[in-house]
Amino acid sequence: MASLGSTRRTFAPWADPTAKPYIRFENVTKRFGDFTAVDDLSLTIYEREFFALLGASGCGKTTLLRMLGGFEQPTSGRIFLDGQDMKGIPPYRRPVNMMFQSYALFPHMTVETNVAFGLKQDGMPKPQIAERVARMLKLVKLEPFAKRKPHQLSGGQRQRVALARSLAKRPKVLLLDEPLGALDKKLREETQFELMDLQCELGLTFVVVTHDQEEAMTMADRIAIMDKGKVLQVATPAEVYEAPSCRFVADFVGSINTFEGSVTKAGSAARIRDRSGAEFSVADAGAAVAGDTVWLAVRPEKLRISRERPADAENALDGEIWDIAYLGDMTVYNVKLDDGRVVKASTINSIRRLEDALTWHDRAWVSFSADAGVVLTR
Amino acid sequence: MARLFSMIGSRLVIAVPYLWLLVFFLVPFFIVFKISLSQTAIAMPPYLPVFGLEEGVSGFVRNLRDLSFENYLWLFEDALYVNAYLSSLVIAAVSTLLTLLVGYPIAYGMARAPAALRPLLLMLVILPFWTSFLIRVYAWIGILKPEGLLNQFLAFLGIIDQPLVILNTTSAVYIGIVYSYLPFMVLPLYAALEKMDYSLIEAAQDLGCPPLTAFWKITFPLSLPGVVAGCMLVFIPAVGEFVIPDLLGGSRTLMIGKTLWDEFFFNRDWPVSSAVAVVLLLILVVPIAYFQRAQARAREEES
Numbered sequence: 001m002a003s004l005g006s007t008r009r010t011f012a013p014w015a016d017p018t019a020k021p022y023i024r025f026e027n028v029t030k031r032f033g034d035f036t037a038v039d040d041l042s043l044t045i046y047e048r049e050f051f052a053l054l055g056a057s058g059c060g061k062t063t064l065l066r067m068l069g070g071f072e073q074p075t076s077g078r079i080f081l082d083g084q085d086m087k088g089i090p091p092y093r094r095p096v097n098m099m100f101q102s103y104a105l106f107p108h109m110t111v112e113t114n115v116a117f118g119l120k121q122d123g124m125p126k127p128q129i130a131e132r133v134a135r136m137l138k139l140v141k142l143e144p145f146a147k148r149k150p151h152q153l154s155g156g157q158r159q160r161v162a163l164a165r166s167l168a169k170r171p172k173v174l175l176l177d178e179p180l181g182a183l184d185k186k187l188r189e190e191t192q193f194e195l196m197d198l199q200c201e202l203g204l205t206f207v208v209v210t211h212d213q214e215e216a217m218t219m220a221d222r223i224a225i226m227d228k229g230k231v232l233q234v235a236t237p238a239e240v241y242e243a244p245s246c247r248f249v250a251d252f253v254g255s256i257n258t259f260e261g262s263v264t265k266a267g268s269a270a271r272i273r274d275r276s277g278a279e280f281s282v283a284d285a286g287a288a289v290a291g292d293t294v295w296l297a298v299r300p301e302k303l304r305i306s307r308e309r310p311a312d313a314e315n316a317l318d319g320e321i322w323d324i325a326y327l328g329d330m331t332v333y334n335v336k337l338d339d340g341r342v343v344k345a346s347t348i349n350s351i352r353r354l355e356d357a358l359t360w361h362d363r364a365w366v367s368f369s370a371d372a373g374v375v376l377t378r
Numbered sequence: 379m380a381r382l383f384s385m386i387g388s389r390l391v392i393a394v395p396y397l398w399l400l401v402f403f404l405v406p407f408f409i410v411f412k413i414s415l416s417q418t419a420i421a422m423p424p425y426l427p428v429f430g431l432e433e434g435v436s437g438f439v440r441n442l443r444d445l446s447f448e449n450y451l452w453l454f455e456d457a458l459y460v461n462a463y464l465s466s467l468v469i470a471a472v473s474t475l476l477t478l479l480v481g482y483p484i485a486y487g488m489a490r491a492p493a494a495l496r497p498l499l500l501m502l503v504i505l506p507f508w509t510s511f512l513i514r515v516y517a518w519i520g521i522l523k524p525e526g527l528l529n530q531f532l533a534f535l536g537i538i539d540q541p542l543v544i545l546n547t548t549s550a551v552y553i554g555i556v557y558s559y560l561p562f563m564v565l566p567l568y569a570a571l572e573k574m575d576y577s578l579i580e581a582a583q584d585l586g587c588p589p590l591t592a593f594w595k596i597t598f599p600l601s602l603p604g605v606v607a608g609c610m611l612v613f614i615p616a617v618g619e620f621v622i623p624d625l626l627g628g629s630r631t632l633m634i635g636k637t638l639w640d641e642f643f644f645n646r647d648w649p650v651s652s653a654v655a656v657v658l659l660l661i662l663v664v665p666i667a668y669f670q671r672a673q674a675r676a677r678e679e680e681s
Contacts, residue, residue, distance in 0.1 A: 097584055118586050
């Protein structure tokens with residue numbers, strides 16, 4: 001665990017215009033009857049990238065993954081893998097392997113034979129299979145369990161077998177469908193880092209489907225946020241969090257306060273007047289022009305909460321403390337403004353016992369700087 | 379006190395099925411076994427009395443001394459019985475295999491059918507049970523006889539110009555058994571295939587298996603409990619089958635069920651036919667025990 005940071009590296013092929021995409025979705029649409037699961041979607045993924053497809057259930061992320069695996073055929077559009085059109089290529093001839101959400105371990109085979117399955121299928125010589133299986137089991141720390149059957153393993157161990165099995169064939173791309181969904185929280189966090197280390201160590205391209213934004217943020221180089229079969233934003237976790245492309249993304253990843261208003265002064269050092277008449281100063285309104293309806297979105301941790309209005313506050317609102325959620329490392333305050341809107345503000349609990357702490361029904365000010373928020377036009 | 383009652387209660391609950399087995403299985407078996415040790419006689423019933431207490435203790439002892447395994451020895455001396463046993467086993471084994479070959483695709487298709495359609499398909503499999511077994515076997519005579527429906531149909535198509543002789547041959551027996559026992563094969567197979575997780579097949583394909591290989595390596599091994607159950611449910615009753623060989627097989631088909639019937643009703647030799655029945659039971663105990671063990675193992679794997 002200590003060497004964790006050292007294995008990560010600066011990696012941003014998407015910023016390099018000469019980099020060749022490894023996986024390319026070109027205007028891919030998938031319909032099931034009259035339901036459109038994936039809607040005219042284009043996406044590029046680079047070699048050795050850890051790419052996450054994030055979205056609520058039914059957003060089309062699993063369908064997208066299954067199309068890459070060859071289990072579904074696109075209704076229209078094309079999928080390229082390493083420059084090769086994947087149209088009509090069945091799953092058993094694709095250089096990708098998938099780790100299934102249910103793990104799909106073969107119940108009548110031992111851990112060892114499960115891992116060896118794909119290699120045997122490829123006709124690899126026996127000694128080589130044994131060697132590879134041993135290596136895979138060592139990688140996922142399951143050597144003592146080689147002779148067990150899946151039903152004799154715990155959930156975490158099964159997950160590792162599934163991982164070892166899907167990695168055994170050294171696929172160009174590993175597809176992971178909710179890989180950590182069935183694990184409890186502690187185990188999930190541990191496994192996240194192990195997956196990242198593995199991906200780095202083996203130099204593989206990982207495409208992971210998840211509905212857990214924390215999981216996507218922790219593991220992925222880039223995240224695609226999906227809704228109703230479309231990709232809303234593809235960006236690094238930090239970009240997704242700090243510069244969401246729209247209200248859906250802002251709301252889906254973390255929590256956020258949005259103030260609806262209209263632009264009174266565009267460009268840099270812009271001003272936005274919100275519904276209640278309060279004017280906010282904003283460092284940059286982006287492409288919005290005066291008169292546009294926009295949403296100023298500010299993350300709770302970028303709001304300061306205090307009894308008095310801070311003298312240097314660029315933007316400040318006052319209200320009554322309505323709810324307090326104490327989470328240990330931080331506290332989240334819900335402040336009810338006089339017009340009924342509720343604003344979320346969080347504070348790091350860096351002091352153990354705070355005299356004169358804010359409490360329920362206290363009057364309080366929430367303030368934020370001009371560059372704390374992001375202006376969203378949709 | 380309450381514990382005592384609950385203990386008696388649980389004993390009683392267990393006692394009911396045991397009592398059932400005792401009264402309706404074990405006691406009749408011993409009656410048959412008893413008769414098999416006796417000798418035929420012109421009497422009512424047509425054998426020398428055994429174990430009876432009507433003649434007092436001395437009569438009981440005398441009767442006991444008369445008991446013998448002579449009938450069993452007789453079974454092995456006369457080639458008729460040995461041949462009938464062997465031919466029954468062969469016919470039952472072959473028809474079990476045929477039923478499996480016909481039933482597996484049916485069960486597979488049902489298990490892969492849309493979930494909304496499955497109850498209907500299940501219903502269609504069970505539907506023949508609503509008509510008497512005897513009538514359905516009689517119906518096959520109408521289909522298979524030289525001037526029957528099948529021959530008329532084939533002649534109409536111009537495939538044959540001479541009627542095929544199917545009725546009163548072993549083929550007719552196979553057709554009858556496969557037809558009659560098909561639901562017993564399909565239902566356990568369907569139960570095994572239906573609960574199988576389809577993602578296992580996808581995983582196998584993902585790891586490089588073409589669909590047919592995936593079937594042999596994953597689907598078939600996982601359906602084995604269903605295969606074993608289906609085969610036992612067909613094989614065991616087929617060995618002792620009497621109606622089908624009698625109606626469809628004609629006089630040339632040798633099966634132990636029919637031999638037993640003839641022995642009982644035409645020769646009125648109750649002791650020998652009882653011995654035939656006891657030996658048949660012993661022959662079948664082996665596959666039944668194997669079946670039980672396979673079932674127990676499957677349950678263990680699941681838990």
